[in-house]
Amino acid sequence: MSLDAPRIDDPADELRARLGAGVVAEQATGEPFPVLWIAREAWVEAHRALREMERPFTLMADLWGTDETARHHRPGLPPSGVTVTSHLVSPARNADIRLKLACDGAAPRAPSLTPVYPGADWYERETFDMLGVQFEGHPLLRRIYMPNDWQGHPLRKNHHARATEKPPYRMTPESFAATEEANTLDPARLGLPTHRDGVELMVLNMGPHHPSTHGVFRILLGLDGEEIVWAYPDLGYHHRGAEKMAERQTWHGFIPYCDRIDYLGGVTHELPYLMAVESLCGIEVPERAQCIRVMLCEIFRITSHLLFYGTLAQDAGVMSPIFYMFVDRERAYDVIQAITGGRMHPAFLRIGGVAMDLPTGWDGLVRDFLDWMPRRLDDYEGMVMRSEMFRARTKGVALADAETCLKWSMTGPSLRAAGLPWDIRKERPYSGYETYEFDVVTAEAGDIYARTRVRVDEMRESLRIIRQCVDRMPGGPVKADHPRAFPPPRAQTLEDIETLIHHFVGTAWGPRVPVGEATGQIESARGLAQYSIVSDDGGHSYRTRIRTPSFANLQAIPEIAPGLTVADLVMHIASLDFVMSDVDK
Amino acid sequence: MSAAFTLILSVWLIAALLVAAGVFTWVERRGLGFLQERLGPNRVGPFGFFQWIADTVKLLFKADEVPPDGDALTFRLAPALAATPVLVGFAVVAFAPGWAISALDIGVIFILAMLALTVYAMVLGAWASRNRYAMLGGLRAAAQMLSYEAFFGLSLMGVVMLAGSMSLGQIVAAQEGLWFVVQQPLGAALFTIAGIAAAHRLPFDLQESEQDLVAGFMTEYSGMGFALFFLGEYLAILLVSALAVTLFFGGWLGPWLPAPVWFGLKVGALALAFVWIRAILPRPRYDQLVAFAWKWALPLALANLLVTGAVVVLGGSA
Structure with missing residues (x-):
């Protein structure tokens, strides 16, 4: 970085x-x-x-x-x-x-x-x-x-990392009842009001199994009629302990877990992790690999934003766009599939580069996608953004100005929709973003419409970046020629014993990363994704801290929700574009 | 018409309507699929045509659960209330000259009354469910019905004035020269809006609005209870379409083809428009919906009525 x-x-x-x-x-x-x-x-x-x-x-x-x-x-x-x-x-x-x-x-x-x-x-x-x-x-x-x-x-x-380190779990009726008791959310015990102006509030439990919470997210709502008086988000239903897993996996073995931190981001979250690791190892990533990384990240930004766009429209009651957008996403996945061999979780980036070179004919595929998308985005403009009823649902609703966003640590498109042009890709360019021409999209209003506007226009910017990637794709290796780049090249392994030993040791025990602390920051589709790693010398991370944008983006809900109706809240949640795995890690 | 003949005709009509509603679910799903770049049900029978039969059979065999805290009797009665009034409403629909089970003089009012009754099904079903999402749905249903019923009736009074009758047969007969949609475009537009609301279809499906209320008033329903609510909705689409055809699109009138075929074709076309609308429109918020009804639709309907009345009176005296 x-x-x-x-x-x-x-x-x-x-x-x-x-x-x-x-x-x-x-x-x-x-x-x-x-x-x-x-x-x-x-x-x-x-x-x-x-x-x-x-x-x-x-x-x-x-x-x-x-x-x-x-x-x-x-x-x-x-x-x-x-x-x-x-x-x-x-x-x-x-x-x-x-x-x-x-x-x-x-x-x-x-x-x-x-x-x-x-x-x-x-x-x-x-x-x-x-x-x-x-x-x-x-x-x-x-x-x-x-x-x-x-x-x-x-x-x-001293806390166990796997269930097998503990005696087998037994659930008795007593332990079940005790767990139920301990985990019941009682608004009164949370210090939330039960009445407003003498009217008893209806407590509505929204989620974790609700069609519009976009994953296992739960909010407790205090309602007066349809008006929300208070909201209390409850997290943890998607918690998998990714940070603990990072301490157990090899440096290399943790890469696929990154895909699953933000499961709509594909390779996006691998990048800040690897940037941190590469910075500790002192690896300079070759240009071609950087360009491939940028291209993939931007394609994934588009697929992620498309899903946001479609589900937001659907939450407003427009039924069709999501289906068209899935067709587009499928086209994007055709490209991703050809390049990485995977779809949603390709685990394609490697310490020091990417897993393999681009396949023959990749540029044709990408160009087809680039030619396909803009026309479709124009169509959606008419279907969603210019629809009067959609505007009526989104303009001026669920306002969050830049101050509120920063106060609750919100980043990404939501912050830019409030007028602050803060995009890590521009502010602290990584992977060569400084060499691409693109604009940071902002909007002023800070309402649901503005948040949608920003993401929609970001897709066009991403298309611009991808086109520049295709046009300029530099030649050369896709992995750094560095002893700590991993996996080590195989070509020479059957020729000389040193390379074979290096390869064998690396694959058997995983790569070693020098002692130190390092940080990787990127602009993911949802905001600032930051991986802070500590290496204590060895095959594993001592501490991997994952700062996910979705977690903080949800934090402002209790401040923004009061005064909205239930239907508005659903739209507001959709407009934050969070992924529960990104919230809970 | 003898009582026995009426009975036979009624049974025949009900059977035909149930089949039509079933087929319509297939049409809607295939139609939406077509509009949304996907296939829709295409596995059971040619073009998936028998999907609706498979679904009916499946729903018949599903357990009909009553929520533990619910009011079991009301919970079971509510779905019947959703479908029955709509079926009864069809009794006065004139499919062709003289083709109606009952040629009621106040046919228009009767159908409106029957459509309005369906809201009881929702409110009672919601209340009996003891579910907070259902409760919100039921409340929305009641508020929406009150708002939209007000101008639903007024929007078609222009037609009644022009035809000088509330009998569906005579209204059609009055359109020999010109369809009323030409003379009453505003009335037709308002009627369509209120009609969609009466059939509880998107964008006026706030009572079940799955994005915020899961399934609204029918959150707790399964099996046949669920199926009856659905049946009621699809029958209501057909009834509103039939009413619209009768009032504004010349009913069975048309060249070359026999009268009932014309009627059926027109109803089918309007019902397809319902599907199309569902595919493209967003859903307004509850307060926007009610505000629209009272602040725009009702005054417009009244103005329309006033102008039509003036024209009729002046035209009659001249």
Whole structure:
């Protein structure tokens, strides 16, 4: 990752000046942003300073914990049992900063950042759930993914990673009843009102099995008639523990899991993971491979946006477009299939490049798709975007301005629909995005219509990028000629013993990645996807933190939903374009 | 007509209508498939034509579950209320000169009344389900019925004035020279909108609106209860189409072909228009729907009535 924009005034210096001894240490990393260890007393103050300084850090991009108790290589770092890390972004500066807080390993506690960054709410709940960090001052610290009666915290190193490490699970009537009891959501216990103006509210349980929650998402609604008075999202039905799996899989073996983080994104999520790994390994990815990566990511952006477009239209009651769009998606998958051999989850990118070279005739396929799509998008314009009834349903509904978006850590098309042209592909170009001509699509209104508009126009921009990929596709290798690129080339394995050993060891135990910390950021179809990895030397990741855009994008629902009707909420949910696997990981 | 003959005719008509509704489900699914670049049911029989029979048999054998907290008696009665009034409404439809089970003088009003009764099925079914989604659907059904019934009747009063009768036979006879759709375009448009609402079809299917209410008032229904609601909906489409043909499109009138064939063709064409509308239109929000009915449709229907009345009176006196 490269942050090319020059840093005018250094926020790290400003923090040091303001906090003095509150800044414990600056960690040396290969990252393009400062990583500071903050003293416990200064933790909230440091964030407040960054939030309020000139050209502030308005976006809390991520907050997570790391269990340091089993880590061997941490030279020069302050002692810590569990480290709480926050990653802040300033769109105005186009700069990041990362703050770390050392906590006790046995009973980690940290001050809550929710008074400064409301968007820290769910992240702190997640950190509590996964690592047991008690956040003091958090409004309602409860588990977010795991059942309430879960024993232990999954991302602690002493927590089992597979069911076979535990005695067989037995369900007795008592344990079943206890689980039911522990996991019932009672609005009163959540501090939600039961009455408004003397009228008792009807509690409507929407999901996790509801046709319009786009996956196993659950919202509890308090209704007065059809008007929503409060909404309480409940997550975790799609939780698979991807971050824990990353600690068990080899660096290479985790790639297919990335496809399944955002299951509509195909190879998209492999990219930030591999960017982080490649940055630790010091691998320079060859141009042809980069171009293939960009092309595939943009094709997947189109298929993802098409599904968004169709389902949103369908949620407004327009029945047909989704079927046309599935025809288009099928065309895109024909291309993907020919290039990668897979469809939704191709697992095609590799450490240092891509799995194989493009097949003969690939450019014809892509060009056919490029010629096909624009006409279809014109048709949809008439069917959906220009339909008066659709406009009546979407214009001015479920407003989220840029401030609200940033407050709740929302990124991606929803943020751009509120007028902030923040796109990682432009701001921090990766994989050679700086060499492509495309525009960042924005809209002003911040309503459902604007969010749709942005995605629809982004598809045309993606088509532009894909056309440039086809036109310029550079020659050369599709994988870096680097000892850590993986899998190693096979051609020479039967010729000399060194290559054979290298190949054998790599495939048997997986590649090794040098000690260190690295981050990969990309603009996925849903927003900022960020993988922060820690290597403790070995065949496995020590910690893989996955920042998914969908998770934060859902966080604003309780603020936006009140006042909407149930039908509006369905549209609002659709307009956020989340994927539950991307929310729950 | 003797009572026995009427009875035989009624049984025959009901059977024919049930088959027609069944066939129409197939037509709709194939039609939507055609419109949406997909196949639709094409496995059972030629072009999947017997799909509706397979579906009926399947629904017959499905369990009819009553929700544990529900009101069992009302829950079971409600679906019958959905289909029966519509079938009864067909009794006054004139398929050809003299081809009606009952040539009622107030035929138009009778059909409106029967269509309006179907809302009881939804409200009662929703209430008896003890399901919150069903409840919301039932409430929407009641509000929609109140809003749309108001101008449904008014929209066709222009035709009644021009024809000088409420008997369906005489209204058709009055269109020998010119179809009323030419003289009453606004009335026809309003009637179509209200007719779609009366048949509870998209974009006026808010009571079952699957995107937000799962299946609305019939969320808890399975098996034959579900099938009867469906039957009611498809019969209502046919009845509204038949009424529209009678009022605005010259009923059985037409050259060369026998009268009932013309009637059938016209009804079929209108019913297909229902399918087409379903394929393309979004669904308005509940408050937008009600606001449209009261703020636009009702005043327009009244204005139409006033102008038509003035024309009829002035034309009569001149």
